[in-house]
Amino acid sequence: MGIFYRRLPRFDYVVPKTLDEVLKALNKHKGAYRLLAGGTDLIPQLKKREIKEPEYVIDLKGISGLDTISYDGNGLKIGPLATITSIAQSPAVQEHYPILAQAALSMASPQVRNRGTFAGNICNAVPSADSIPSLITLSASVKIRSARKERIVPLEQFFIGPRITALKANEMVVEITVPQQRETSRGVYLKLSPRHSMDLAIVGVAVTGTCENGICKDIRIALGAVAPTPVRAPTAEAVLQGRQITSALVDEAARNAVTQCSPIDDHRASREYRCDMIYVLTRRALNQILLS
Amino acid sequence: MKEIMLNVNGNEHTLQVKPWATLLDVIREDIGLTGAKEGCGEGECGACTVIMDGVAVNACLILAVEANGKHITTIEGLADGEKLHPIQQAFVDIGGLQCGFCTPGMILSAKILLDKNQDPTDEEIRKGLEGNFCRCTGYTKIIQSIKAAAQMLKEGR
Ligand SMILES: Cc1cc2nc3c(=O)[nH]c(=O)nc-3n(C[C@H](O)[C@H](O)[C@H](O)COP(=O)(O)OP(=O)(O)OC[C@H]3O[C@@H](n4cnc5c(N)ncnc54)[C@H](O)[C@@H]3O)c2cc1C
Ligand code: FES
Ligand code: FES
Numbered sequence: 001m002g003i004f005y006r007r008l009p010r011f012d013y014v015v016p017k018t019l020d021e022v023l024k025a026l027n028k029h030k031g032a033y034r035l036l037a038g039g040t041d042l043i044p045q046l047k048k049r050e051i052k053e054p055e056y057v058i059d060l061k062g063i064s065g066l067d068t069i070s071y072d073g074n075g076l077k078i079g080p081l082a083t084i085t086s087i088a089q090s091p092a093v094q095e096h097y098p099i100l101a102q103a104a105l106s107m108a109s110p111q112v113r114n115r116g117t118f119a120g121n122i123c124n125a126v127p128s129a130d131s132i133p134s135l136i137t138l139s140a141s142v143k144i145r146s147a148r149k150e151r152i153v154p155l156e157q158f159f160i161g162p163r164i165t166a167l168k169a170n171e172m173v174v175e176i177t178v179p180q181q182r183e184t185s186r187g188v189y190l191k192l193s194p195r196h197s198m199d200l201a202i203v204g205v206a207v208t209g210t211c212e213n214g215i216c217k218d219i220r221i222a223l224g225a226v227a228p229t230p231v232r233a234p235t236a237e238a239v240l241q242g243r244q245i246t247s248a249l250v251d252e253a254a255r256n257a258v259t260q261c262s263p264i265d266d267h268r269a270s271r272e273y274r275c276d277m278i279y280v281l282t283r284r285a286l287n288q289i290l291l292s
Numbered sequence: 293m294k295e296i297m298l299n300v301n302g303n304e305h306t307l308q309v310k311p312w313a314t315l316l317d318v319i320r321e322d323i324g325l326t327g328a329k330e331g332c333g334e335g336e337c338g339a340c341t342v343i344m345d346g347v348a349v350n351a352c353l354i355l356a357v358e359a360n361g362k363h364i365t366t367i368e369g370l371a372d373g374e375k376l377h378p379i380q381q382a383f384v385d386i387g388g389l390q391c392g393f394c395t396p397g398m399i400l401s402a403k404i405l406l407d408k409n410q411d412p413t414d415e416e417i418r419k420g421l422e423g424n425f426c427r428c429t430g431y432t433k434i435i436q437s438i439k440a441a442a443q444m445l446k447e448g449r
Binding site: 004006007008009010011012013015036039040043044047048057059061085108109110111112114115197198 | 294336341
Protein backbone atom coordinates (compact mmCIF):
# COMPACT_ATOMS: atom_id res chain seq x y z
CA MET A 1 0.00 0.00 0.00
CA GLY A 2 1.18 3.48 -0.81
CA ILE A 3 0.99 6.47 1.47
CA PHE A 4 -2.37 8.16 1.93
CA TYR A 5 -2.92 11.06 4.30
CA ARG A 6 -6.40 12.43 4.77
CA ARG A 7 -4.92 15.88 5.21
CA LEU A 8 -3.44 17.68 2.26
CA PRO A 9 0.10 19.07 2.41
CA ARG A 10 0.38 22.80 3.02
CA PHE A 11 0.36 25.17 0.09
CA ASP A 12 -0.73 28.66 -0.76
CA TYR A 13 -3.85 29.01 -2.90
CA VAL A 14 -4.22 31.66 -5.57
CA VAL A 15 -7.14 32.25 -7.87
CA PRO A 16 -6.24 34.75 -10.59
CA LYS A 17 -8.94 36.61 -12.50
CA THR A 18 -7.21 36.62 -15.91
CA LEU A 19 -5.21 34.23 -18.04
CA ASP A 20 -2.36 36.75 -18.20
CA GLU A 21 -2.02 36.69 -14.44
CA VAL A 22 -1.86 32.88 -14.51
CA LEU A 23 0.79 32.88 -17.24
CA LYS A 24 2.87 35.45 -15.32
CA ALA A 25 2.57 33.38 -12.18
CA LEU A 26 3.75 30.28 -14.10
CA ASN A 27 6.86 32.16 -15.18
CA LYS A 28 7.54 33.47 -11.71
CA HIS A 29 7.03 30.25 -9.74
CA LYS A 30 8.54 27.84 -12.29
CA GLY A 31 8.03 24.30 -11.08
CA ALA A 32 6.79 25.32 -7.61
CA TYR A 33 3.12 25.44 -8.57
CA ARG A 34 0.32 23.18 -9.68
CA LEU A 35 -2.60 24.27 -11.80
CA LEU A 36 -6.01 23.30 -10.48
CA ALA A 37 -8.91 22.61 -12.84
CA GLY A 38 -11.43 20.12 -11.38
CA GLY A 39 -8.94 18.71 -8.90
CA THR A 40 -10.13 15.12 -9.34
CA ASP A 41 -6.61 13.99 -10.19
CA LEU A 42 -4.65 16.64 -8.32
CA ILE A 43 -6.29 16.34 -4.89
CA PRO A 44 -5.92 12.53 -4.59
CA GLN A 45 -2.33 12.78 -5.87
CA LEU A 46 -1.50 15.35 -3.21
CA LYS A 47 -3.16 13.26 -0.50
CA LYS A 48 -1.13 10.26 -1.63
CA ARG A 49 2.01 12.43 -1.69
CA GLU A 50 2.51 11.04 -5.20
CA ILE A 51 3.68 14.34 -6.62
CA LYS A 52 6.05 16.98 -5.29
CA GLU A 53 4.26 19.23 -2.86
CA PRO A 54 3.63 22.55 -4.59
CA GLU A 55 4.20 25.91 -2.94
CA TYR A 56 1.26 27.32 -4.86
CA VAL A 57 -1.94 25.84 -6.15
CA ILE A 58 -3.18 28.10 -8.92
CA ASP A 59 -6.92 27.70 -9.43
CA LEU A 60 -8.06 28.41 -12.98
CA LYS A 61 -11.71 28.73 -11.98
CA GLY A 62 -11.46 32.45 -11.21
CA ILE A 63 -11.16 33.16 -14.93
CA SER A 64 -14.46 33.45 -16.74
CA GLY A 65 -15.01 31.98 -20.18
CA LEU A 66 -12.63 29.02 -19.87
CA ASP A 67 -15.50 26.56 -19.53
CA THR A 68 -17.03 27.13 -22.94
CA ILE A 69 -17.64 24.51 -25.61
CA SER A 70 -18.16 26.10 -29.02
CA TYR A 71 -18.85 24.66 -32.41
CA ASP A 72 -18.80 26.21 -35.88
CA GLY A 73 -18.11 25.07 -39.45
CA ASN A 74 -14.42 24.57 -38.63
CA GLY A 75 -14.89 22.29 -35.69
CA LEU A 76 -15.17 22.13 -31.94
CA LYS A 77 -13.32 24.12 -29.29
CA ILE A 78 -13.28 22.82 -25.74
CA GLY A 79 -12.21 25.26 -23.04
CA PRO A 80 -9.84 24.00 -20.33
CA LEU A 81 -12.53 24.27 -17.66
CA ALA A 82 -15.34 22.55 -19.59
CA THR A 83 -16.40 19.73 -17.29
CA ILE A 84 -16.77 16.14 -18.41
CA THR A 85 -20.51 16.43 -17.68
CA SER A 86 -20.87 19.55 -19.82
CA ILE A 87 -19.06 17.83 -22.69
CA ALA A 88 -21.33 14.77 -22.43
CA GLN A 89 -24.40 17.04 -22.39
CA SER A 90 -23.33 19.49 -25.10
CA PRO A 91 -25.78 19.35 -28.04
CA ALA A 92 -22.92 20.06 -30.50
CA VAL A 93 -20.87 17.18 -29.09
CA GLN A 94 -23.84 14.82 -29.15
CA GLU A 95 -24.67 15.73 -32.73
CA HIS A 96 -21.25 16.03 -34.36
CA TYR A 97 -18.86 14.13 -32.07
CA PRO A 98 -20.94 11.47 -30.27
CA ILE A 99 -17.75 9.47 -29.62
CA LEU A 100 -16.67 12.23 -27.20
CA ALA A 101 -19.95 12.07 -25.30
CA GLN A 102 -19.51 8.32 -25.12
CA ALA A 103 -15.95 8.62 -23.81
CA ALA A 104 -17.07 11.25 -21.28
CA LEU A 105 -19.84 9.04 -19.91
CA SER A 106 -17.46 6.08 -19.61
CA MET A 107 -15.49 8.02 -17.01
CA ALA A 108 -15.80 7.89 -13.23
CA SER A 109 -19.08 8.94 -11.57
CA PRO A 110 -21.51 11.86 -11.85
CA GLN A 111 -19.75 13.55 -8.92
CA VAL A 112 -16.32 13.31 -10.56
CA ARG A 113 -17.64 14.21 -14.02
CA ASN A 114 -19.27 17.33 -12.59
CA ARG A 115 -15.82 18.61 -11.55
CA GLY A 116 -13.26 16.93 -13.79
CA THR A 117 -12.28 18.32 -17.19
CA PHE A 118 -10.93 16.90 -20.47
CA ALA A 119 -7.98 19.30 -20.20
CA GLY A 120 -7.13 17.87 -16.77
CA ASN A 121 -7.50 14.34 -18.11
CA ILE A 122 -5.08 15.13 -20.94
CA CYS A 123 -2.55 17.04 -18.84
CA ASN A 124 -2.52 14.34 -16.19
CA ALA A 125 -1.54 12.04 -19.07
CA VAL A 126 -2.01 8.55 -17.67
CA PRO A 127 -2.05 5.81 -20.33
CA SER A 128 -5.63 4.86 -19.41
CA ALA A 129 -7.08 8.39 -19.66
CA ASP A 130 -10.44 7.83 -21.33
CA SER A 131 -10.78 11.08 -23.27
CA ILE A 132 -7.54 10.66 -25.18
CA PRO A 133 -8.04 7.78 -27.67
CA SER A 134 -11.26 9.29 -29.03
CA LEU A 135 -9.72 12.75 -29.32
CA ILE A 136 -6.73 11.28 -31.16
CA THR A 137 -8.97 9.56 -33.71
CA LEU A 138 -10.66 12.93 -34.29
CA SER A 139 -7.22 14.49 -35.00
CA ALA A 140 -7.59 16.86 -32.07
CA SER A 141 -4.84 19.26 -31.08
CA VAL A 142 -4.07 21.30 -27.99
CA LYS A 143 -3.45 25.00 -27.90
CA ILE A 144 -0.65 25.74 -25.47
CA ARG A 145 0.25 29.14 -24.12
CA SER A 146 3.04 30.69 -22.11
CA ALA A 147 3.48 34.36 -21.22
CA ARG A 148 5.54 34.75 -24.37
CA LYS A 149 4.02 32.58 -27.04
CA GLU A 150 1.30 30.29 -28.21
CA ARG A 151 1.79 26.99 -30.00
CA ILE A 152 -0.41 24.21 -31.26
CA VAL A 153 0.53 20.56 -30.77
CA PRO A 154 -1.35 17.65 -32.32
CA LEU A 155 -2.64 15.57 -29.42
CA GLU A 156 -0.88 12.53 -30.85
CA GLN A 157 2.47 14.24 -30.20
CA PHE A 158 1.54 15.68 -26.81
CA PHE A 159 2.33 12.58 -24.74
CA ILE A 160 5.94 11.71 -23.94
CA GLY A 161 5.48 8.99 -21.33
CA PRO A 162 3.27 8.02 -18.40
CA ARG A 163 2.28 11.35 -16.80
CA ILE A 164 4.75 13.24 -18.98
CA THR A 165 3.58 15.69 -21.63
CA ALA A 166 5.13 18.18 -24.01
CA LEU A 167 4.16 21.05 -21.66
CA LYS A 168 7.02 23.14 -20.33
CA ALA A 169 7.05 24.46 -16.78
CA ASN A 170 5.73 27.87 -17.81
CA GLU A 171 3.05 26.62 -20.19
CA MET A 172 -0.58 25.60 -19.93
CA VAL A 173 -3.30 24.22 -22.18
CA VAL A 174 -5.81 26.89 -23.16
CA GLU A 175 -7.95 24.92 -25.62
CA ILE A 176 -8.62 21.50 -27.07
CA THR A 177 -9.40 21.89 -30.77
CA VAL A 178 -11.24 19.21 -32.73
CA PRO A 179 -11.47 19.69 -36.50
CA GLN A 180 -14.61 19.25 -38.53
CA GLN A 181 -15.10 15.62 -39.60
CA ARG A 182 -16.49 14.25 -42.86
CA GLU A 183 -20.26 14.25 -43.00
CA THR A 184 -20.34 10.44 -43.13
CA SER A 185 -17.70 9.87 -40.44
CA ARG A 186 -18.64 7.73 -37.45
CA GLY A 187 -16.83 6.92 -34.24
CA VAL A 188 -16.98 4.57 -31.29
CA TYR A 189 -15.08 4.23 -28.01
CA LEU A 190 -15.06 0.82 -26.32
CA LYS A 191 -13.72 0.64 -22.78
CA LEU A 192 -13.01 -2.57 -20.96
CA SER A 193 -12.77 -2.44 -17.19
CA PRO A 194 -13.43 -5.07 -14.53
CA ARG A 195 -16.28 -3.01 -13.09
CA HIS A 196 -18.97 -1.32 -15.18
CA SER A 197 -18.50 2.01 -13.45
CA MET A 198 -15.88 3.84 -11.45
CA ASP A 199 -13.01 1.92 -12.90
CA LEU A 200 -10.05 2.66 -15.10
CA ALA A 201 -9.75 1.09 -18.53
CA ILE A 202 -7.58 -1.98 -18.87
CA VAL A 203 -8.01 -1.55 -22.60
CA GLY A 204 -9.64 1.38 -24.41
CA VAL A 205 -10.19 1.35 -28.16
CA ALA A 206 -11.38 4.32 -30.21
CA VAL A 207 -12.16 4.13 -33.89
CA THR A 208 -13.28 6.94 -36.18
CA GLY A 209 -13.83 6.27 -39.85
CA THR A 210 -15.88 6.42 -42.98
CA CYS A 211 -17.02 3.64 -45.22
CA GLU A 212 -18.65 4.52 -48.54
CA ASN A 213 -20.04 1.81 -50.83
CA GLY A 214 -18.06 -0.76 -48.93
CA ILE A 215 -14.77 1.09 -49.36
CA CYS A 216 -12.92 2.44 -46.34
CA LYS A 217 -12.34 6.12 -47.12
CA ASP A 218 -10.81 7.11 -43.89
CA ILE A 219 -9.91 5.30 -40.69
CA ARG A 220 -8.15 6.17 -37.43
CA ILE A 221 -7.59 3.76 -34.56
CA ALA A 222 -6.25 4.76 -31.15
CA LEU A 223 -5.62 2.56 -28.13
CA GLY A 224 -5.52 3.44 -24.44
CA ALA A 225 -4.01 1.70 -21.41
CA VAL A 226 -1.79 -0.61 -23.47
CA ALA A 227 1.45 1.37 -23.85
CA PRO A 228 3.30 4.10 -21.88
CA THR A 229 1.06 6.65 -23.61
CA PRO A 230 -2.17 6.36 -25.58
CA VAL A 231 -1.11 5.28 -29.09
CA ARG A 232 -2.37 5.34 -32.62
CA ALA A 233 -2.24 2.13 -34.64
CA PRO A 234 -1.08 3.31 -38.10
CA THR A 235 -0.20 -0.09 -39.53
CA ALA A 236 -3.62 -1.42 -38.61
CA GLU A 237 -5.18 1.62 -40.29
CA ALA A 238 -3.09 0.92 -43.40
CA VAL A 239 -4.60 -2.55 -43.64
CA LEU A 240 -8.02 -0.94 -44.16
CA GLN A 241 -7.41 2.41 -45.82
CA GLY A 242 -8.88 2.57 -49.34
CA ARG A 243 -9.76 -1.13 -49.38
CA GLN A 244 -13.00 -3.01 -49.86
CA ILE A 245 -14.04 -3.94 -46.33
CA THR A 246 -14.66 -7.58 -45.47
CA SER A 247 -14.76 -9.30 -42.09
CA ALA A 248 -11.48 -11.01 -42.96
CA LEU A 249 -9.82 -7.65 -43.51
CA VAL A 250 -11.26 -6.29 -40.26
CA ASP A 251 -9.88 -9.34 -38.50
CA GLU A 252 -6.46 -8.77 -40.02
CA ALA A 253 -6.46 -5.11 -38.95
CA ALA A 254 -7.50 -6.04 -35.40
CA ARG A 255 -4.65 -8.56 -35.18
CA ASN A 256 -2.29 -5.94 -36.49
CA ALA A 257 -3.40 -3.47 -33.78
CA VAL A 258 -2.06 -5.85 -31.14
CA THR A 259 1.43 -5.45 -32.61
CA GLN A 260 1.25 -1.70 -32.00
CA CYS A 261 1.12 -1.99 -28.21
CA SER A 262 3.35 -2.89 -25.31
CA PRO A 263 0.92 -3.51 -22.47
CA ILE A 264 2.03 -3.94 -18.87
CA ASP A 265 1.38 -6.91 -16.64
CA ASP A 266 -0.21 -5.77 -13.41
CA HIS A 267 -2.81 -6.64 -10.81
CA ARG A 268 -5.56 -5.24 -13.03
CA ALA A 269 -4.82 -7.44 -16.05
CA SER A 270 -2.05 -9.56 -17.46
CA ARG A 271 -0.15 -8.58 -20.56
CA GLU A 272 -1.55 -11.55 -22.44
CA TYR A 273 -5.14 -10.70 -21.53
CA ARG A 274 -4.70 -7.09 -22.56
CA CYS A 275 -3.31 -8.21 -25.93
CA ASP A 276 -6.24 -10.54 -26.50
CA MET A 277 -8.67 -7.81 -25.58
CA ILE A 278 -7.06 -5.28 -27.92
CA TYR A 279 -7.80 -7.73 -30.70
CA VAL A 280 -11.37 -8.36 -29.57
CA LEU A 281 -12.29 -4.73 -28.96
CA THR A 282 -10.60 -3.41 -32.08
CA ARG A 283 -12.43 -5.96 -34.20
CA ARG A 284 -15.71 -5.10 -32.49
CA ALA A 285 -15.19 -1.36 -32.97
CA LEU A 286 -14.20 -1.76 -36.62
CA ASN A 287 -17.22 -3.95 -37.27
CA GLN A 288 -19.47 -1.28 -35.84
CA ILE A 289 -17.95 1.54 -37.85
CA LEU A 290 -17.16 -0.14 -41.17
CA LEU A 291 -19.48 -3.09 -41.53
CA SER A 292 -22.80 -2.34 -39.82
CA MET B 293 -5.87 31.64 6.50
CA LYS B 294 -8.36 32.65 3.83
CA GLU B 295 -11.80 34.09 4.39
CA ILE B 296 -14.64 32.39 2.53
CA MET B 297 -18.43 32.59 2.44
CA LEU B 298 -20.51 29.47 2.16
CA ASN B 299 -24.25 29.14 2.00
CA VAL B 300 -24.99 25.77 3.56
CA ASN B 301 -28.61 24.61 3.65
CA GLY B 302 -29.73 28.22 3.38
CA ASN B 303 -27.50 29.59 6.15
CA GLU B 304 -24.67 31.99 5.35
CA HIS B 305 -21.34 31.21 6.97
CA THR B 306 -18.26 33.41 6.91
CA LEU B 307 -15.26 31.28 7.77
CA GLN B 308 -11.50 31.50 8.11
CA VAL B 309 -10.06 28.38 6.49
CA LYS B 310 -6.66 26.96 5.71
CA PRO B 311 -5.95 26.89 1.95
CA TRP B 312 -5.40 23.13 2.12
CA ALA B 313 -8.58 22.30 4.09
CA THR B 314 -11.13 20.34 2.07
CA LEU B 315 -14.76 21.38 1.82
CA LEU B 316 -15.57 18.18 3.70
CA ASP B 317 -13.26 19.14 6.60
CA VAL B 318 -14.91 22.54 6.86
CA ILE B 319 -18.48 21.25 6.66
CA ARG B 320 -17.81 18.61 9.30
CA GLU B 321 -15.37 20.33 11.61
CA ASP B 322 -15.97 24.08 11.33
CA ILE B 323 -19.68 24.13 10.55
CA GLY B 324 -20.35 20.99 12.58
CA LEU B 325 -22.57 19.16 10.13
CA THR B 326 -21.44 15.54 10.27
CA GLY B 327 -23.95 14.03 7.85
CA ALA B 328 -21.46 14.00 4.97
CA LYS B 329 -18.96 11.25 5.76
CA GLU B 330 -15.33 10.72 4.93
CA GLY B 331 -14.93 7.21 3.56
CA CYS B 332 -12.07 6.94 1.11
CA GLY B 333 -11.07 10.60 0.85
CA GLU B 334 -10.23 10.15 -2.82
CA GLY B 335 -13.46 10.36 -4.78
CA GLU B 336 -14.22 6.64 -5.00
CA CYS B 337 -16.97 6.00 -2.46
CA GLY B 338 -19.33 8.98 -2.53
CA ALA B 339 -19.90 9.04 1.24
CA CYS B 340 -18.91 12.73 1.21
CA THR B 341 -21.40 13.67 -1.53
CA VAL B 342 -22.97 17.12 -1.20
CA ILE B 343 -24.92 19.22 -3.70
CA MET B 344 -23.01 22.32 -4.78
CA ASP B 345 -24.74 24.88 -7.01
CA GLY B 346 -27.22 22.23 -8.09
CA VAL B 347 -24.88 19.32 -8.88
CA ALA B 348 -23.55 16.39 -6.85
CA VAL B 349 -19.87 16.62 -5.94
CA ASN B 350 -17.38 14.81 -3.73
CA ALA B 351 -16.61 17.22 -0.88
CA CYS B 352 -13.39 15.32 -0.15
CA LEU B 353 -11.96 16.40 -3.52
CA ILE B 354 -12.78 20.09 -3.26
CA LEU B 355 -10.80 22.69 -1.38
CA ALA B 356 -12.92 24.81 0.92
CA VAL B 357 -11.47 27.89 -0.78
CA GLU B 358 -12.74 26.62 -4.14
CA ALA B 359 -16.28 26.60 -2.73
CA ASN B 360 -16.17 30.29 -1.81
CA GLY B 361 -19.53 31.88 -2.60
CA LYS B 362 -21.25 28.59 -3.44
CA HIS B 363 -24.61 27.21 -2.33
CA ILE B 364 -24.30 23.83 -0.69
CA THR B 365 -26.93 21.32 0.38
CA THR B 366 -25.98 18.56 2.78
CA ILE B 367 -28.20 15.75 4.03
CA GLU B 368 -29.10 17.95 7.01
CA GLY B 369 -30.79 20.36 4.60
CA LEU B 370 -33.32 17.88 3.24
CA ALA B 371 -35.82 17.34 6.05
CA ASP B 372 -38.44 19.96 6.79
CA GLY B 373 -38.12 20.25 10.57
CA GLU B 374 -39.15 16.85 11.94
CA LYS B 375 -40.70 15.79 8.65
CA LEU B 376 -38.30 13.71 6.59
CA HIS B 377 -37.87 14.31 2.88
CA PRO B 378 -39.75 11.64 0.87
CA ILE B 379 -36.47 10.01 -0.18
CA GLN B 380 -35.37 9.79 3.45
CA GLN B 381 -38.77 8.43 4.46
CA ALA B 382 -38.62 5.80 1.71
CA PHE B 383 -35.17 4.63 2.86
CA VAL B 384 -36.57 4.24 6.40
CA ASP B 385 -39.77 2.52 5.28
CA ILE B 386 -38.14 0.07 2.89
CA GLY B 387 -34.90 -0.50 4.80
CA GLY B 388 -32.60 1.10 2.25
CA LEU B 389 -29.86 1.32 4.85
CA GLN B 390 -28.04 -0.85 7.33
CA CYS B 391 -25.02 0.83 8.93
CA GLY B 392 -26.03 4.15 7.35
CA PHE B 393 -22.56 5.35 6.41
CA CYS B 394 -23.32 5.60 2.71
CA THR B 395 -26.88 6.87 3.21
CA PRO B 396 -26.40 10.66 3.20
CA GLY B 397 -24.50 10.41 -0.09
CA MET B 398 -26.94 7.90 -1.56
CA ILE B 399 -29.91 10.10 -0.75
CA LEU B 400 -28.32 13.23 -2.21
CA SER B 401 -27.37 11.38 -5.41
CA ALA B 402 -30.92 10.00 -5.52
CA LYS B 403 -32.28 13.52 -5.12
CA ILE B 404 -30.30 14.80 -8.10
CA LEU B 405 -31.48 11.79 -10.10
CA LEU B 406 -35.16 12.28 -9.20
CA ASP B 407 -35.01 16.03 -9.79
CA LYS B 408 -34.13 15.24 -13.42
CA ASN B 409 -36.03 12.02 -13.94
CA GLN B 410 -39.32 11.45 -12.12
CA ASP B 411 -39.67 7.84 -13.16
CA PRO B 412 -36.25 6.20 -13.41
CA THR B 413 -35.76 2.58 -14.40
CA ASP B 414 -33.58 0.26 -12.30
CA GLU B 415 -30.80 0.76 -14.82
CA GLU B 416 -31.07 4.56 -14.64
CA ILE B 417 -30.97 4.39 -10.85
CA ARG B 418 -27.84 2.22 -10.94
CA LYS B 419 -26.20 4.64 -13.37
CA GLY B 420 -27.20 7.62 -11.20
CA LEU B 421 -25.64 5.97 -8.14
CA GLU B 422 -22.42 5.05 -9.96
CA GLY B 423 -20.40 7.17 -7.58
CA ASN B 424 -21.87 5.86 -4.32
CA PHE B 425 -20.69 2.65 -2.75
CA CYS B 426 -22.61 0.67 -0.17
CA ARG B 427 -20.89 -2.15 1.68
CA CYS B 428 -24.00 -3.41 3.49
CA THR B 429 -27.25 -3.54 1.59
CA GLY B 430 -26.30 -5.13 -1.71
CA TYR B 431 -28.12 -2.18 -3.33
CA THR B 432 -31.42 -3.97 -3.93
CA LYS B 433 -33.20 -2.20 -1.07
CA ILE B 434 -31.64 1.10 -2.06
CA ILE B 435 -33.08 0.79 -5.55
CA GLN B 436 -36.47 -0.19 -4.12
CA SER B 437 -36.34 2.82 -1.79
CA ILE B 438 -35.65 5.19 -4.64
CA LYS B 439 -38.50 3.74 -6.68
CA ALA B 440 -40.82 4.18 -3.70
CA ALA B 441 -39.56 7.73 -3.23
CA ALA B 442 -40.25 8.49 -6.89
CA GLN B 443 -43.82 7.31 -6.35
CA MET B 444 -44.22 9.40 -3.17
CA LEU B 445 -42.86 12.48 -4.91
CA LYS B 446 -45.24 12.01 -7.84
CA GLU B 447 -48.18 11.72 -5.46
CA GLY B 448 -46.99 14.91 -3.78
CA ARG B 449 -46.48 13.29 -0.39
C1 LIG C 1 -12.96 8.26 -8.33
C2 LIG C 1 -12.29 8.65 -9.60
C3 LIG C 1 -12.56 7.97 -10.77
C4 LIG C 1 -11.93 8.32 -11.97
N1 LIG C 1 -12.25 7.62 -13.09
C5 LIG C 1 -11.66 7.95 -14.26
C6 LIG C 1 -11.98 7.24 -15.45
O1 LIG C 1 -12.83 6.35 -15.47
N2 LIG C 1 -11.31 7.58 -16.59
C7 LIG C 1 -10.38 8.56 -16.62
O2 LIG C 1 -9.80 8.82 -17.66
N3 LIG C 1 -10.07 9.28 -15.50
C8 LIG C 1 -10.69 8.99 -14.33
N4 LIG C 1 -10.38 9.70 -13.19
C9 LIG C 1 -9.33 10.73 -13.24
C10 LIG C 1 -9.83 12.18 -13.37
O3 LIG C 1 -11.13 12.36 -12.89
C11 LIG C 1 -9.75 12.67 -14.80
O4 LIG C 1 -8.45 12.52 -15.30
C12 LIG C 1 -10.19 14.14 -14.95
O5 LIG C 1 -10.47 14.37 -16.30
C13 LIG C 1 -9.14 15.12 -14.47
O6 LIG C 1 -9.61 16.44 -14.69
P1 LIG C 1 -9.51 17.58 -13.56
O7 LIG C 1 -10.04 18.82 -14.17
O8 LIG C 1 -10.13 17.12 -12.30
O9 LIG C 1 -7.92 17.66 -13.39
P2 LIG C 1 -7.05 18.28 -12.22
O10 LIG C 1 -6.93 17.31 -11.12
O11 LIG C 1 -7.50 19.65 -11.89
O12 LIG C 1 -5.67 18.37 -13.02
C14 LIG C 1 -4.97 17.23 -13.44
C15 LIG C 1 -3.54 17.62 -13.83
O13 LIG C 1 -3.53 18.44 -14.99
C16 LIG C 1 -2.98 19.71 -14.72
N5 LIG C 1 -3.80 20.67 -15.46
C17 LIG C 1 -5.15 20.86 -15.36
N6 LIG C 1 -5.57 21.76 -16.25
C18 LIG C 1 -4.48 22.17 -16.93
C19 LIG C 1 -4.27 23.10 -18.01
N7 LIG C 1 -5.28 23.78 -18.56
N8 LIG C 1 -3.00 23.27 -18.48
C20 LIG C 1 -1.98 22.56 -17.94
N9 LIG C 1 -2.10 21.68 -16.95
C21 LIG C 1 -3.35 21.48 -16.44
C22 LIG C 1 -3.03 19.87 -13.23
O14 LIG C 1 -2.00 20.71 -12.76
C23 LIG C 1 -2.85 18.43 -12.75
O15 LIG C 1 -1.49 18.08 -12.75
C24 LIG C 1 -11.01 9.39 -11.99
C25 LIG C 1 -10.75 10.09 -10.81
C26 LIG C 1 -11.38 9.75 -9.63
C27 LIG C 1 -11.10 10.53 -8.38
S1 FES D 1 -14.83 10.26 1.00
FE1 FES D 1 -15.18 11.44 -0.74
S2 FES D 1 -15.61 9.94 -2.22
FE2 FES D 1 -15.03 8.71 -0.53
S1 FES E 1 -25.66 0.95 4.64
FE1 FES E 1 -23.67 0.50 5.29
S2 FES E 1 -22.50 1.19 3.63
FE2 FES E 1 -24.49 1.38 2.87
